[in-house]
Amino acid sequence: MKINNDxxxxxxxxxxxxxxxxxxxxxGLDRTVVLGQSTSLNATSNFKKIVISEVVQTLVxxxxxxxxxAAFGNVTGQLVDMFEVANVTGISQSIAGYSLSFYGLTQxxxxxxxxxxxxxxxxxxxxxxxxxNGTNNLSAGVFFRNPTAGGTNTANxxxxxGIVLRDISGAIVDVMATNG
Numbered sequence: 001m002k003i004n005n006d007x008x009x010x011x012x013x014x015x016x017x018x019x020x021x022x023x024x025x026x027x028g029l030d031r032t033v034v035l036g037q038s039t040s041l042n043a044t045s046n047f048k049k050i051v052i053s054e055v056v057q058t059l060v061x062x063x064x065x066x067x068x069x070a071a072f073g074n075v076t077g078q079l080v081d082m083f084e085v086a087n088v089t090g091i092s093q094s095i096a097g098y099s100l101s102f103y104g105l106t107q108x109x110x111x112x113x114x115x116x117x118x119x120x121x122x123x124x125x126x127x128x129x130x131x132x133n134g135t136n137n138l139s140a141g142v143f144f145r146n147p148t149a150g151g152t153n154t155a156n157x158x159x160x161x162g163i164v165l166r167d168i169s170g171a172i173v174d175v176m177a178t179n180g
């Protein structure tokens with residue numbers, strides 16, 4: 001059996017469930033329905049819903065906008081990096097307890113940021129994470145690293161680095177790397 005040329009886990013009529021590998025959907029156990037009757041089907045998916053969607057090293061200008069978003073605070077003239085985490089579904093998702101770990105040239109994280117209680121990414125929306133000092137704005141979806149005295153406002157000062165996004169259980173949700 002195929003769904004839009006998608007290979008299913010079991011390809012015979014005696015299968016006990018249907019799993020779509022390309023769509024990451026599990027339709028559950030098979031059901032027998034008498035002609036003319038209806039049934040309800042509940043499908044589950046482990047499709048990655050939250051992703052690292054943008055990395056801007058050394059944010060120095062607002063780009064095509066004339067000003068930075070107000071929730072960013074005064075970032076003009078600061079060496080600050082900005083990262084976006086996106087929700088690719090139409091349903092709001094909590095990211096409270098999710099973490100972003102930043103790795104330089106070692107296997108030990110340079111620092112880890114954990115999103116606070118109440119942090120949500122709206123359906124098909126993004127939240128921004130900035131590496132400078134500021135006050136988290138839950139409603140605007142803007143979060144700040146607030147480095148300690150002597151710390152740097154940039155993730156890795158233009159060098160190669162990687163980011164790991166983990167869910168509340170510590171499972172890896174997404175990763176990205178840049179060559180500076």
